[in-house]
Amino acid sequence: MTAPARKFRxxxxxxxxxxxxxMTPIYWLLTMSLKTNQEILSTFSLWPENLTFxxxxxxxxxxxxxxxxxxxxxxVSMNTVISVLAALPAAYAFSRYRFLGDKHIFFWxxxxxxxxxxxxxxxxxxxxxxxxxxxxxxTVALAHTLFNIPLAIWILEGFMSGIPREIDETAYIDGxxxxxxxxxxxxxxxxxxxxxxxxxxxxxSWVELLIARTLTSVAAxxxxxxxxRTVSASGLDWGVLAAAGxxxxxxxxxxxxxVRHHIARGFALGRV
Amino acid sequence: xxxxxxxxxxxxxxxxxxxVAFTAVIPLMTVVNYSVQDTFGNNQFFWxxxxxxxxxxxxxxxxxxxxxxxxxxxTILAIEIPLGLAxxxxxxxxxxxxxxxxxxxxxPLLIPWNVVxxxxxxxxxxxxxxxxxxxxxxxxxxxxxQNAGAAWVTLIIMDVWHWTSLVVLLCYAGLVAIxxxxxxxxxxxxxxxxxxxxxxxxxxxxxxxxxxxxxxxMDSFMIYTEPFVVTGGGPGNATTFLSVDxxxxxxxxxDLGPAAAMSVIYFLIVILVSWAFYTIMTRDDFEQYxxxx
Numbered sequence: 001m002t003a004p005a006r007k008f009r010x011x012x013x014x015x016x017x018x019x020x021x022x023m024t025p026i027y028w029l030l031t032m033s034l035k036t037n038q039e040i041l042s043t044f045s046l047w048p049e050n051l052t053f054x055x056x057x058x059x060x061x062x063x064x065x066x067x068x069x070x071x072x073x074x075x076v077s078m079n080t081v082i083s084v085l086a087a088l089p090a091a092y093a094f095s096r097y098r099f100l101g102d103k104h105i106f107f108w109x110x111x112x113x114x115x116x117x118x119x120x121x122x123x124x125x126x127x128x129x130x131x132x133x134x135x136x137x138x139t140v141a142l143a144h145t146l147f148n149i150p151l152a153i154w155i156l157e158g159f160m161s162g163i164p165r166e167i168d169e170t171a172y173i174d175g176x177x178x179x180x181x182x183x184x185x186x187x188x189x190x191x192x193x194x195x196x197x198x199x200x201x202x203x204x205s206w207v208e209l210l211i212a213r214t215l216t217s218v219a220a221x222x223x224x225x226x227x228x229r230t231v232s233a234s235g236l237d238w239g240v241l242a243a244a245g246x247x248x249x250x251x252x253x254x255x256x257x258x259v260r261h262h263i264a265r266g267f268a269l270g271r272v
Numbered sequence: 273x274x275x276x277x278x279x280x281x282x283x284x285x286x287x288x289x290x291x292v293a294f295t296a297v298i299p300l301m302t303v304v305n306y307s308v309q310d311t312f313g314n315n316q317f318f319w320x321x322x323x324x325x326x327x328x329x330x331x332x333x334x335x336x337x338x339x340x341x342x343x344x345x346x347t348i349l350a351i352e353i354p355l356g357l358a359x360x361x362x363x364x365x366x367x368x369x370x371x372x373x374x375x376x377x378x379x380p381l382l383i384p385w386n387v388v389x390x391x392x393x394x395x396x397x398x399x400x401x402x403x404x405x406x407x408x409x410x411x412x413x414x415x416x417x418q419n420a421g422a423a424w425v426t427l428i429i430m431d432v433w434h435w436t437s438l439v440v441l442l443c444y445a446g447l448v449a450i451x452x453x454x455x456x457x458x459x460x461x462x463x464x465x466x467x468x469x470x471x472x473x474x475x476x477x478x479x480x481x482x483x484x485x486x487x488x489x490m491d492s493f494m495i496y497t498e499p500f501v502v503t504g505g506g507p508g509n510a511t512t513f514l515s516v517d518x519x520x521x522x523x524x525x526x527d528l529g530p531a532a533a534m535s536v537i538y539f540l541i542v543i544l545v546s547w548a549f550y551t552i553m554t555r556d557d558f559e560q561y562x563x564x565x
Contacts, residue, residue, distance in 0.1 A: 015373055025402075090287070093282070099279045111546045115539060118516075119303065149288050149291060207383065208384075238394070249379070256378055
Protein backbone atom coordinates (compact mmCIF):
# COMPACT_ATOMS: atom_id res chain seq x y z
CA MET A 1 0.00 0.00 0.00
CA THR A 2 2.86 2.40 0.72
CA ALA A 3 4.28 2.58 -2.79
CA PRO A 4 1.05 3.70 -4.53
CA ALA A 5 0.32 6.06 -1.65
CA ARG A 6 3.66 7.83 -2.09
CA LYS A 7 3.15 7.93 -5.85
CA PHE A 8 -0.20 9.60 -5.24
CA ARG A 9 1.37 12.21 -3.02
CA UNK A 10 4.21 13.30 -5.30
CA UNK A 11 2.14 13.24 -8.47
CA UNK A 12 -0.76 15.34 -7.27
CA UNK A 13 1.20 17.99 -5.39
CA UNK A 14 0.89 20.53 -8.22
CA UNK A 15 -2.90 20.29 -8.75
CA UNK A 16 -3.54 20.27 -5.00
CA UNK A 17 -1.37 23.34 -4.42
CA UNK A 18 -3.04 25.04 -7.36
CA UNK A 19 -6.53 24.33 -6.01
CA UNK A 20 -5.47 25.67 -2.60
CA UNK A 21 -4.24 28.83 -4.36
CA UNK A 22 -7.62 29.13 -6.10
CA MET A 23 -9.70 28.50 -3.02
CA THR A 24 -7.89 30.73 -0.50
CA PRO A 25 -9.26 34.10 -1.73
CA ILE A 26 -12.75 32.61 -2.02
CA TYR A 27 -12.44 31.23 1.51
CA TRP A 28 -11.35 34.65 2.70
CA LEU A 29 -14.43 36.22 1.13
CA LEU A 30 -16.62 33.56 2.74
CA THR A 31 -15.24 34.10 6.26
CA MET A 32 -15.59 37.85 5.82
CA SER A 33 -19.22 37.47 4.85
CA LEU A 34 -19.81 35.64 8.15
CA LYS A 35 -18.16 38.30 10.32
CA THR A 36 -19.46 41.60 11.65
CA ASN A 37 -17.89 44.75 10.24
CA GLN A 38 -16.41 45.48 13.61
CA GLU A 39 -14.69 42.11 13.72
CA ILE A 40 -13.40 42.51 10.14
CA LEU A 41 -11.76 45.83 10.92
CA SER A 42 -10.58 45.29 14.49
CA THR A 43 -9.28 41.73 14.76
CA PHE A 44 -7.39 39.64 12.26
CA SER A 45 -8.53 36.02 12.40
CA LEU A 46 -8.60 33.16 9.93
CA TRP A 47 -12.18 32.20 10.80
CA PRO A 48 -15.17 34.10 12.20
CA GLU A 49 -15.16 34.20 16.00
CA ASN A 50 -18.74 35.40 16.33
CA LEU A 51 -20.49 33.64 13.48
CA THR A 52 -23.21 35.89 12.05
CA PHE A 53 -25.60 35.68 9.14
CA UNK A 54 -26.60 39.34 9.50
CA UNK A 55 -24.85 40.29 6.24
CA UNK A 56 -26.89 37.78 4.26
CA UNK A 57 -30.03 38.93 6.04
CA UNK A 58 -29.36 42.49 4.85
CA UNK A 59 -29.25 41.30 1.24
CA UNK A 60 -32.37 39.14 1.46
CA UNK A 61 -34.45 41.86 3.13
CA UNK A 62 -33.25 45.02 1.33
CA UNK A 63 -34.97 45.43 -2.04
CA UNK A 64 -32.10 47.46 -3.53
CA UNK A 65 -29.89 44.37 -2.99
CA UNK A 66 -32.07 41.42 -3.86
CA UNK A 67 -33.70 43.15 -6.83
CA UNK A 68 -30.18 43.28 -8.30
CA UNK A 69 -30.09 39.48 -8.32
CA UNK A 70 -33.55 39.29 -9.84
CA UNK A 71 -32.61 41.80 -12.56
CA UNK A 72 -29.44 39.88 -13.39
CA UNK A 73 -31.33 36.60 -13.55
CA UNK A 74 -33.99 38.08 -15.85
CA UNK A 75 -31.66 39.51 -18.47
CA VAL A 76 -29.23 36.59 -18.30
CA SER A 77 -32.09 34.11 -18.94
CA MET A 78 -33.51 36.25 -21.75
CA ASN A 79 -30.09 36.50 -23.33
CA THR A 80 -29.46 32.74 -23.09
CA VAL A 81 -32.79 31.92 -24.75
CA ILE A 82 -32.38 34.49 -27.54
CA SER A 83 -28.76 33.55 -28.23
CA VAL A 84 -29.29 29.79 -28.37
CA LEU A 85 -32.48 30.02 -30.45
CA ALA A 86 -30.84 32.33 -33.00
CA ALA A 87 -27.61 30.33 -33.04
CA LEU A 88 -29.14 26.86 -33.57
CA PRO A 89 -30.26 27.26 -37.23
CA ALA A 90 -27.22 29.38 -38.06
CA ALA A 91 -24.82 26.78 -36.67
CA TYR A 92 -26.64 24.09 -38.64
CA ALA A 93 -26.24 26.09 -41.85
CA PHE A 94 -22.50 26.58 -41.22
CA SER A 95 -21.90 22.92 -40.39
CA ARG A 96 -23.88 21.49 -43.34
CA TYR A 97 -23.88 23.90 -46.27
CA ARG A 98 -21.62 26.09 -48.34
CA PHE A 99 -23.29 29.34 -49.32
CA LEU A 100 -22.62 32.86 -50.44
CA GLY A 101 -20.13 34.52 -48.07
CA ASP A 102 -20.22 31.71 -45.51
CA LYS A 103 -16.55 31.99 -44.52
CA HIS A 104 -16.68 35.78 -44.28
CA ILE A 105 -19.80 35.72 -42.15
CA PHE A 106 -18.27 33.10 -39.87
CA PHE A 107 -15.14 35.23 -39.44
CA TRP A 108 -17.12 38.43 -38.91
CA UNK A 109 -19.09 36.68 -36.13
CA UNK A 110 -15.83 35.71 -34.46
CA UNK A 111 -14.57 39.31 -34.48
CA UNK A 112 -17.60 40.26 -32.39
CA UNK A 113 -16.66 37.70 -29.75
CA UNK A 114 -13.20 39.31 -29.69
CA UNK A 115 -14.36 42.95 -29.76
CA UNK A 116 -13.48 44.98 -26.65
CA UNK A 117 -16.75 45.86 -24.86
CA UNK A 118 -15.24 49.27 -24.07
CA UNK A 119 -15.54 50.14 -27.77
CA UNK A 120 -19.27 49.50 -27.68
CA UNK A 121 -20.22 51.08 -24.36
CA UNK A 122 -20.95 54.61 -25.56
CA UNK A 123 -22.67 53.81 -28.90
CA UNK A 124 -24.82 51.21 -27.12
CA UNK A 125 -25.95 53.84 -24.67
CA UNK A 126 -26.91 56.20 -27.50
CA UNK A 127 -28.56 53.50 -29.63
CA UNK A 128 -30.76 52.11 -26.90
CA UNK A 129 -31.58 55.55 -25.49
CA UNK A 130 -32.71 56.71 -28.92
CA UNK A 131 -35.20 53.83 -29.19
CA UNK A 132 -36.38 54.33 -25.60
CA UNK A 133 -35.10 51.00 -24.34
CA UNK A 134 -32.55 52.37 -21.87
CA UNK A 135 -32.69 50.71 -18.44
CA UNK A 136 -34.81 47.69 -19.44
CA UNK A 137 -33.92 44.01 -19.15
CA UNK A 138 -34.32 43.29 -22.85
CA THR A 139 -31.72 45.97 -23.64
CA VAL A 140 -28.97 44.26 -21.70
CA ALA A 141 -30.09 40.89 -23.08
CA LEU A 142 -29.88 42.23 -26.66
CA ALA A 143 -26.57 43.98 -26.06
CA HIS A 144 -25.03 40.78 -24.70
CA THR A 145 -26.04 38.87 -27.84
CA LEU A 146 -23.14 40.79 -29.40
CA PHE A 147 -20.67 38.27 -28.02
CA ASN A 148 -23.01 35.41 -27.03
CA ILE A 149 -24.58 34.66 -30.44
CA PRO A 150 -21.14 34.30 -32.10
CA LEU A 151 -19.97 32.18 -29.18
CA ALA A 152 -23.06 29.95 -29.31
CA ILE A 153 -22.74 29.53 -33.09
CA TRP A 154 -19.08 28.55 -32.82
CA ILE A 155 -19.71 26.06 -30.00
CA LEU A 156 -22.79 24.52 -31.65
CA GLU A 157 -21.08 24.32 -35.03
CA GLY A 158 -18.26 22.36 -33.40
CA PHE A 159 -20.70 19.89 -31.84
CA MET A 160 -22.87 19.62 -34.99
CA SER A 161 -19.90 18.88 -37.21
CA GLY A 162 -19.33 15.79 -35.06
CA ILE A 163 -22.72 14.38 -36.18
CA PRO A 164 -22.40 12.47 -39.48
CA ARG A 165 -24.25 14.08 -42.37
CA GLU A 166 -25.68 10.69 -43.37
CA ILE A 167 -28.17 11.03 -40.51
CA ASP A 168 -29.68 14.15 -42.11
CA GLU A 169 -29.94 12.49 -45.50
CA THR A 170 -31.51 9.32 -44.14
CA ALA A 171 -34.13 11.40 -42.34
CA TYR A 172 -34.95 13.37 -45.50
CA ILE A 173 -35.28 10.14 -47.47
CA ASP A 174 -37.62 8.83 -44.77
CA GLY A 175 -39.84 11.83 -45.51
CA UNK A 176 -39.02 14.11 -42.63
CA UNK A 177 -39.45 17.83 -43.34
CA UNK A 178 -36.58 20.08 -42.20
CA UNK A 179 -38.29 21.53 -39.10
CA UNK A 180 -39.56 18.10 -38.01
CA UNK A 181 -36.13 16.53 -38.54
CA UNK A 182 -34.41 19.36 -36.69
CA UNK A 183 -36.65 19.19 -33.63
CA UNK A 184 -37.31 15.43 -33.43
CA UNK A 185 -33.98 13.93 -34.50
CA UNK A 186 -31.18 16.47 -34.63
CA UNK A 187 -31.80 18.42 -31.42
CA UNK A 188 -31.66 15.32 -29.16
CA UNK A 189 -28.39 14.32 -30.85
CA UNK A 190 -26.68 17.59 -29.97
CA UNK A 191 -28.38 18.00 -26.59
CA UNK A 192 -25.04 18.16 -24.77
CA UNK A 193 -23.83 20.83 -27.22
CA UNK A 194 -26.95 22.90 -26.59
CA UNK A 195 -26.40 22.52 -22.86
CA UNK A 196 -22.81 23.70 -23.15
CA UNK A 197 -23.74 26.63 -25.42
CA UNK A 198 -26.50 27.69 -23.01
CA UNK A 199 -24.11 27.38 -20.10
CA UNK A 200 -21.55 29.63 -21.77
CA UNK A 201 -24.16 32.22 -22.77
CA UNK A 202 -25.41 32.20 -19.20
CA UNK A 203 -21.91 32.55 -17.85
CA UNK A 204 -20.62 35.34 -20.09
CA SER A 205 -23.79 37.35 -19.62
CA TRP A 206 -23.56 36.79 -15.85
CA VAL A 207 -19.93 37.89 -15.49
CA GLU A 208 -20.09 40.93 -17.80
CA LEU A 209 -20.13 44.33 -16.10
CA LEU A 210 -19.16 47.18 -18.41
CA ILE A 211 -22.07 46.99 -20.88
CA ALA A 212 -24.64 46.10 -18.22
CA ARG A 213 -23.48 49.07 -16.14
CA THR A 214 -23.68 51.49 -19.08
CA LEU A 215 -27.16 50.41 -20.13
CA THR A 216 -28.96 50.44 -16.78
CA SER A 217 -29.67 52.97 -14.08
CA VAL A 218 -32.47 51.88 -11.74
CA ALA A 219 -35.11 49.50 -13.05
CA ALA A 220 -32.82 46.85 -14.52
CA UNK A 221 -29.69 47.39 -12.44
CA UNK A 222 -27.78 44.09 -12.14
CA UNK A 223 -26.25 42.83 -8.92
CA UNK A 224 -22.71 43.38 -10.17
CA UNK A 225 -23.45 47.09 -10.55
CA UNK A 226 -25.25 47.33 -7.22
CA UNK A 227 -22.01 46.04 -5.70
CA UNK A 228 -19.74 48.62 -7.34
CA ARG A 229 -21.98 51.52 -6.36
CA THR A 230 -22.26 50.39 -2.76
CA VAL A 231 -18.50 50.36 -2.47
CA SER A 232 -18.29 54.04 -3.27
CA ALA A 233 -21.46 55.25 -1.54
CA SER A 234 -22.09 53.77 1.89
CA GLY A 235 -18.65 53.91 3.45
CA LEU A 236 -17.55 50.35 2.64
CA ASP A 237 -19.78 47.83 4.32
CA TRP A 238 -17.24 45.00 3.90
CA GLY A 239 -19.37 42.24 5.39
CA VAL A 240 -22.35 42.86 3.13
CA LEU A 241 -20.08 43.32 0.12
CA ALA A 242 -18.47 39.94 0.84
CA ALA A 243 -21.87 38.27 1.29
CA ALA A 244 -23.08 39.73 -2.02
CA GLY A 245 -19.93 38.43 -3.70
CA UNK A 246 -20.46 34.92 -2.31
CA UNK A 247 -24.05 34.96 -3.58
CA UNK A 248 -22.86 35.85 -7.11
CA UNK A 249 -20.50 32.85 -7.12
CA UNK A 250 -23.26 30.37 -6.24
CA UNK A 251 -25.18 30.19 -9.58
CA UNK A 252 -22.01 29.36 -11.51
CA UNK A 253 -20.93 26.82 -8.91
CA UNK A 254 -24.34 25.12 -9.09
CA UNK A 255 -24.63 24.77 -12.87
CA UNK A 256 -21.02 23.87 -13.57
CA UNK A 257 -21.45 20.37 -12.17
CA UNK A 258 -23.82 19.45 -15.00
CA VAL A 259 -21.48 20.44 -17.80
CA ARG A 260 -18.17 19.50 -16.15
CA HIS A 261 -17.19 17.02 -18.85
CA HIS A 262 -17.84 19.47 -21.66
CA ILE A 263 -16.55 22.80 -20.29
CA ALA A 264 -13.14 22.43 -21.89
CA ARG A 265 -14.70 21.84 -25.28
CA GLY A 266 -16.88 24.89 -24.80
CA PHE A 267 -13.93 27.10 -23.92
CA ALA A 268 -12.17 25.88 -27.07
CA LEU A 269 -15.25 27.11 -28.99
CA GLY A 270 -16.29 23.51 -29.65
CA ARG A 271 -12.98 22.64 -31.26
CA VAL A 272 -11.00 20.13 -29.21
CA UNK B 273 -17.89 14.15 -47.80
CA UNK B 274 -18.29 17.56 -49.45
CA UNK B 275 -20.61 20.12 -47.90
CA UNK B 276 -23.63 20.78 -50.15
CA UNK B 277 -23.81 24.12 -51.95
CA UNK B 278 -27.09 25.76 -51.08
CA UNK B 279 -27.57 29.51 -50.88
CA UNK B 280 -30.96 29.00 -49.22
CA UNK B 281 -28.96 28.18 -46.07
CA UNK B 282 -28.54 31.93 -45.70
CA UNK B 283 -32.13 32.01 -44.43
CA UNK B 284 -31.07 29.83 -41.51
CA UNK B 285 -28.33 32.30 -40.67
CA UNK B 286 -30.59 35.32 -41.13
CA UNK B 287 -32.03 35.62 -37.57
CA UNK B 288 -28.60 35.48 -35.95
CA UNK B 289 -27.18 37.79 -38.59
CA UNK B 290 -29.89 40.41 -38.12
CA UNK B 291 -29.53 40.37 -34.34
CA VAL B 292 -25.75 40.68 -34.39
CA ALA B 293 -25.93 43.31 -37.11
CA PHE B 294 -28.28 45.33 -34.93
CA THR B 295 -26.04 45.06 -31.87
CA ALA B 296 -22.70 45.33 -33.67
CA VAL B 297 -22.95 47.21 -36.96
CA ILE B 298 -25.09 50.18 -35.89
CA PRO B 299 -22.91 51.03 -32.86
CA LEU B 300 -19.77 50.53 -34.93
CA MET B 301 -21.07 52.92 -37.58
CA THR B 302 -21.79 55.46 -34.83
CA VAL B 303 -18.19 55.14 -33.67
CA VAL B 304 -16.78 55.59 -37.18
CA ASN B 305 -19.09 58.56 -37.67
CA TYR B 306 -17.86 60.29 -34.52
CA SER B 307 -14.24 59.54 -35.30
CA VAL B 308 -14.20 61.82 -38.35
CA GLN B 309 -16.21 64.72 -36.89
CA ASP B 310 -15.90 67.40 -34.25
CA THR B 311 -18.63 69.08 -32.26
CA PHE B 312 -19.14 72.26 -30.29
CA GLY B 313 -22.10 70.67 -28.52
CA ASN B 314 -25.70 71.41 -29.45
CA ASN B 315 -25.63 68.47 -31.89
CA GLN B 316 -23.69 70.42 -34.52
CA PHE B 317 -21.01 68.32 -36.12
CA PHE B 318 -18.48 69.12 -38.79
CA TRP B 319 -16.05 67.03 -40.77
CA UNK B 320 -12.45 66.82 -39.55
CA UNK B 321 -11.26 63.84 -41.59
CA UNK B 322 -8.35 61.89 -40.14
CA UNK B 323 -7.52 64.59 -37.57
CA UNK B 324 -8.45 62.52 -34.49
CA UNK B 325 -6.62 59.47 -35.80
CA UNK B 326 -3.43 61.52 -36.22
CA UNK B 327 -3.88 62.98 -32.75
CA UNK B 328 -4.41 59.57 -31.11
CA UNK B 329 -1.59 57.83 -32.96
CA UNK B 330 0.81 60.61 -31.95
CA UNK B 331 -0.39 61.06 -28.36
CA UNK B 332 1.90 59.95 -25.55
CA UNK B 333 -1.13 58.91 -23.54
CA UNK B 334 -2.16 56.31 -26.15
CA UNK B 335 1.42 55.05 -26.55
CA UNK B 336 1.77 54.65 -22.80
CA UNK B 337 -1.54 52.80 -22.43
CA UNK B 338 -0.66 50.60 -25.40
CA UNK B 339 2.76 49.71 -23.96
CA UNK B 340 1.26 48.96 -20.55
CA UNK B 341 -1.30 46.75 -22.27
CA UNK B 342 1.34 44.80 -24.20
CA UNK B 343 3.48 44.43 -21.06
CA UNK B 344 0.50 43.14 -19.10
CA UNK B 345 -0.63 40.67 -21.77
CA UNK B 346 2.93 39.38 -22.29
CA THR B 347 3.49 38.89 -18.56
CA ILE B 348 0.30 36.97 -17.90
CA LEU B 349 0.86 34.80 -20.99
CA ALA B 350 4.41 33.98 -19.85
CA ILE B 351 3.05 32.82 -16.49
CA GLU B 352 -0.32 31.27 -17.33
CA ILE B 353 0.62 29.11 -20.33
CA PRO B 354 3.52 27.12 -18.73
CA LEU B 355 1.71 26.92 -15.38
CA GLY B 356 -1.53 25.73 -16.95
CA LEU B 357 0.33 23.17 -19.05
CA ALA B 358 2.22 21.83 -16.02
CA UNK B 359 -0.96 21.47 -13.95
CA UNK B 360 -2.86 19.79 -16.78
CA UNK B 361 -0.04 17.26 -17.14
CA UNK B 362 -0.11 16.33 -13.45
CA UNK B 363 -3.91 16.12 -13.10
CA UNK B 364 -5.56 12.75 -12.44
CA UNK B 365 -6.84 11.10 -15.63
CA UNK B 366 -9.80 9.13 -14.29
CA UNK B 367 -12.03 8.64 -11.27
CA UNK B 368 -13.79 11.12 -9.02
CA UNK B 369 -10.63 13.24 -8.81
CA UNK B 370 -11.19 14.45 -12.38
CA UNK B 371 -14.65 15.86 -11.69
CA UNK B 372 -13.54 17.46 -8.44
CA UNK B 373 -10.50 19.05 -10.11
CA UNK B 374 -12.50 20.29 -13.11
CA UNK B 375 -15.27 21.85 -11.02
CA UNK B 376 -12.99 23.48 -8.46
CA UNK B 377 -10.61 24.77 -11.11
CA UNK B 378 -13.38 26.18 -13.29
CA UNK B 379 -14.89 28.07 -10.35
CA PRO B 380 -12.88 31.32 -10.78
CA LEU B 381 -13.96 31.45 -14.43
CA LEU B 382 -17.62 31.69 -13.39
CA ILE B 383 -17.28 34.56 -10.94
CA PRO B 384 -18.51 37.94 -12.21
CA TRP B 385 -15.47 39.98 -13.19
CA ASN B 386 -16.13 42.80 -10.77
CA VAL B 387 -16.49 40.26 -7.95
CA VAL B 388 -13.08 38.90 -8.95
CA UNK B 389 -11.90 42.48 -8.57
CA UNK B 390 -13.62 42.82 -5.22
CA UNK B 391 -12.16 39.53 -3.94
CA UNK B 392 -8.63 40.66 -4.75
CA UNK B 393 -9.21 44.20 -3.60
CA UNK B 394 -10.05 42.76 -0.20
CA UNK B 395 -7.51 39.91 -0.25
CA UNK B 396 -4.55 42.21 -1.03
CA UNK B 397 -5.42 44.93 1.48
CA UNK B 398 -2.90 45.34 4.25
CA UNK B 399 -5.47 45.92 7.00
CA UNK B 400 -8.11 43.25 6.33
CA UNK B 401 -6.76 41.01 3.55
CA UNK B 402 -4.90 37.74 4.09
CA UNK B 403 -2.32 38.36 1.34
CA UNK B 404 -1.59 41.99 2.17
CA UNK B 405 -1.53 41.27 5.90
CA UNK B 406 0.86 38.34 5.49
CA UNK B 407 3.19 40.27 3.18
CA UNK B 408 3.35 43.28 5.47
CA UNK B 409 3.86 40.87 8.39
CA UNK B 410 6.95 39.64 6.51
CA UNK B 411 8.17 43.22 6.39
CA UNK B 412 7.30 43.91 2.76
CA UNK B 413 5.77 47.28 1.98
CA UNK B 414 2.76 46.16 -0.03
CA UNK B 415 0.28 48.94 -0.66
CA UNK B 416 -1.36 48.59 -4.05
CA UNK B 417 -3.18 51.93 -3.87
CA GLN B 418 0.08 53.90 -3.64
CA ASN B 419 2.84 51.69 -4.92
CA ALA B 420 2.77 51.04 -8.69
CA GLY B 421 4.83 47.85 -8.34
CA ALA B 422 2.44 46.40 -5.78
CA ALA B 423 -0.53 47.35 -7.98
CA TRP B 424 0.99 45.46 -10.93
CA VAL B 425 1.82 42.42 -8.80
CA THR B 426 -1.75 42.38 -7.45
CA LEU B 427 -3.29 42.59 -10.92
CA ILE B 428 -1.00 39.91 -12.35
CA ILE B 429 -1.60 37.47 -9.49
CA MET B 430 -5.29 38.19 -9.84
CA ASP B 431 -5.28 37.43 -13.55
CA VAL B 432 -3.26 34.25 -13.00
CA TRP B 433 -5.79 33.23 -10.35
CA HIS B 434 -8.71 34.10 -12.59
CA TRP B 435 -7.66 32.63 -15.94
CA THR B 436 -4.95 29.95 -15.57
CA SER B 437 -7.76 27.42 -15.21
CA LEU B 438 -8.82 28.15 -18.78
CA VAL B 439 -5.38 27.04 -19.99
CA VAL B 440 -5.55 23.98 -17.70
CA LEU B 441 -8.98 22.98 -19.04
CA LEU B 442 -7.94 23.37 -22.68
CA CYS B 443 -4.67 21.46 -22.21
CA TYR B 444 -6.45 18.75 -20.25
CA ALA B 445 -9.04 18.32 -23.02
CA GLY B 446 -6.18 18.01 -25.51
CA LEU B 447 -4.37 15.47 -23.30
CA VAL B 448 -7.29 13.10 -22.77
CA ALA B 449 -7.93 13.14 -26.54
CA ILE B 450 -4.58 11.36 -27.14
CA UNK B 451 -5.27 7.67 -27.91
CA UNK B 452 -3.79 5.25 -25.30
CA UNK B 453 -2.03 3.37 -28.11
CA UNK B 454 0.50 6.22 -28.36
CA UNK B 455 1.52 5.76 -24.71
CA UNK B 456 1.70 1.97 -25.10
CA UNK B 457 3.99 2.33 -28.09
CA UNK B 458 6.16 4.77 -26.14
CA UNK B 459 6.39 2.33 -23.21
CA UNK B 460 7.46 -0.49 -25.54
CA UNK B 461 10.16 1.77 -26.96
CA UNK B 462 11.25 2.62 -23.42
CA UNK B 463 10.71 6.35 -23.91
CA UNK B 464 11.51 8.68 -21.00
CA UNK B 465 8.86 10.92 -19.41
CA UNK B 466 10.44 13.93 -21.14
CA UNK B 467 10.45 12.15 -24.52
CA UNK B 468 6.76 11.29 -24.12
CA UNK B 469 6.01 14.92 -23.38
CA UNK B 470 8.20 16.31 -26.15
CA UNK B 471 7.28 13.91 -28.96
CA UNK B 472 3.73 12.79 -28.13
CA UNK B 473 1.92 15.14 -25.78
CA UNK B 474 3.25 18.51 -26.95
CA UNK B 475 2.57 17.98 -30.68
CA UNK B 476 -0.89 16.58 -29.91
CA UNK B 477 -1.66 19.57 -27.73
CA UNK B 478 -0.29 22.21 -30.09
CA UNK B 479 -3.76 23.09 -31.36
CA UNK B 480 -5.41 23.59 -27.97
CA UNK B 481 -2.32 25.45 -26.76
CA UNK B 482 -2.66 27.81 -29.69
CA UNK B 483 -6.32 28.40 -28.88
CA UNK B 484 -5.33 29.03 -25.26
CA UNK B 485 -2.63 31.55 -26.21
CA UNK B 486 -4.90 33.46 -28.58
CA UNK B 487 -7.91 33.49 -26.25
CA UNK B 488 -5.79 34.62 -23.34
CA UNK B 489 -4.07 37.25 -25.45
CA MET B 490 -7.29 38.72 -26.71
CA ASP B 491 -9.20 38.60 -23.44
CA SER B 492 -6.30 40.15 -21.54
CA PHE B 493 -5.97 42.74 -24.30
CA MET B 494 -9.44 44.06 -23.51
CA ILE B 495 -9.31 43.68 -19.72
CA TYR B 496 -11.36 46.40 -18.08
CA THR B 497 -13.49 45.42 -15.09
CA GLU B 498 -10.85 43.90 -12.84
CA PRO B 499 -8.32 46.77 -12.89
CA PHE B 500 -11.23 49.23 -12.76
CA VAL B 501 -12.42 47.68 -9.49
CA VAL B 502 -9.05 46.97 -7.87
CA THR B 503 -6.93 49.99 -8.76
CA GLY B 504 -9.18 52.24 -10.88
CA GLY B 505 -6.23 52.57 -13.27
CA GLY B 506 -3.93 53.93 -10.59
CA PRO B 507 -1.81 54.74 -8.71
CA GLY B 508 -1.45 57.63 -11.14
CA ASN B 509 -1.85 55.96 -14.50
CA ALA B 510 0.27 52.92 -13.64
CA THR B 511 -2.45 50.37 -14.45
CA THR B 512 -4.46 52.35 -17.01
CA PHE B 513 -4.75 49.75 -19.78
CA LEU B 514 -6.30 50.41 -23.18
CA SER B 515 -9.93 49.73 -22.21
CA VAL B 516 -9.63 51.63 -18.95
CA ASP B 517 -8.19 54.60 -20.83
CA UNK B 518 -10.86 54.41 -23.51
CA UNK B 519 -13.74 54.39 -21.04
CA UNK B 520 -12.16 57.31 -19.16
CA UNK B 521 -11.97 59.26 -22.40
CA UNK B 522 -15.41 58.36 -23.76
CA UNK B 523 -17.63 58.38 -20.68
CA UNK B 524 -15.53 60.26 -18.13
CA UNK B 525 -14.42 63.21 -20.26
CA UNK B 526 -16.93 62.76 -23.10
CA ASP B 527 -14.23 63.42 -25.73
CA LEU B 528 -16.28 61.77 -28.44
CA GLY B 529 -13.97 62.34 -31.42
CA PRO B 530 -10.66 61.08 -29.97
CA ALA B 531 -12.42 58.28 -28.08
CA ALA B 532 -14.12 57.12 -31.27
CA ALA B 533 -10.86 57.24 -33.22
CA MET B 534 -9.16 55.25 -30.49
CA SER B 535 -12.03 52.72 -30.56
CA VAL B 536 -11.55 52.20 -34.29
CA ILE B 537 -7.79 51.73 -33.91
CA TYR B 538 -8.31 49.37 -30.96
CA PHE B 539 -10.91 47.39 -32.92
CA LEU B 540 -8.64 47.12 -35.97
CA ILE B 541 -5.85 45.64 -33.83
CA VAL B 542 -8.30 43.10 -32.45
CA ILE B 543 -9.58 42.20 -35.94
CA LEU B 544 -6.02 41.65 -37.11
CA VAL B 545 -5.38 39.21 -34.27
CA SER B 546 -8.77 37.54 -34.81
CA TRP B 547 -7.86 37.06 -38.44
CA ALA B 548 -4.64 35.26 -37.47
CA PHE B 549 -6.67 33.16 -35.04
CA TYR B 550 -9.26 32.29 -37.69
CA THR B 551 -6.67 31.41 -40.32
CA ILE B 552 -4.91 29.04 -37.94
CA MET B 553 -8.14 27.41 -36.78
CA THR B 554 -9.61 26.91 -40.23
CA ARG B 555 -6.29 25.74 -41.63
CA ASP B 556 -6.33 22.99 -39.02
CA ASP B 557 -9.98 22.23 -39.77
CA PHE B 558 -9.03 21.87 -43.42
CA GLU B 559 -6.13 19.56 -42.66
CA GLN B 560 -8.29 17.38 -40.46
CA TYR B 561 -10.85 17.25 -43.21
CA UNK B 562 -8.25 16.26 -45.79
CA UNK B 563 -6.85 13.56 -43.53
CA UNK B 564 -10.30 12.08 -43.02
CA UNK B 565 -10.77 11.65 -46.76
